[in-house]
Amino acid sequence: MEKYPGYPRKPFYYETDKMGIIHHSNYIRWFEEARVDVLTFLGYPFEKIEEMGIMVPVLGVSCTYKEMVYFGDEIIIQPYVSKYTGTRLNFEYQISKNDKLVTTGTSQHCFMSYETNRLVQLKKSQPELHQLFETYFDLTKNETGK
Template structure:
């Protein structure tokens, strides 16, 4: 499987605070953008998942800030699948300043798969084997790295 290169982003001015650094709340949005971009990269975009009647709610999210990101910086966000069970999916994130090549932020998010009709857990292996295989391949790739 082709390796995902990460999601590159330049912060917008409105994402900064009075000190000229990116406000902490924006990193949660960036994590989501990176997840959506990863799915697009795999050829199984989020829109397709939703069309197939699956919702992927966020169960938890965390972020640890190591260095500041400022307006004008360019960052690379690596969403890494850290756990996949068939009903749950966890990510770890690394935000890297491309100019300094330093990790500025670490994050996590936890998700599950639910039916949009019944709001019950979906077991991808049984109900959506193609999507299950996709997540398994990326999970195994991350485990081996």
């Protein structure tokens, strides 16, 4: 399995505040963009997961700003799977600008059935998807330095 190369992004002007700095609320959206992109990269876009009858709600999210990002900057958002249990999936994010870490974040998710609104154990219900997340977790678990 190939490692995801990162999600390149150039901030839009509308994402800035009056000082030309990216408004803090946009980072959470960027995390989602990168998360959606990595799933597509792995061959399981959200549409495919939803067609399986599975939703992946956000349980929590956090963001730590180390340096400002400005309109015109080019950034790379790297999502890593930091924890996978079969029912839950956690991501860590690193946003870099010119190879310098400027923002970090996390998000926590679970797998639920659209039909029952209950937790889904992927190992039983979707073994191929379960194996994909396990393999990708093993591939990226040492990337964040934890």
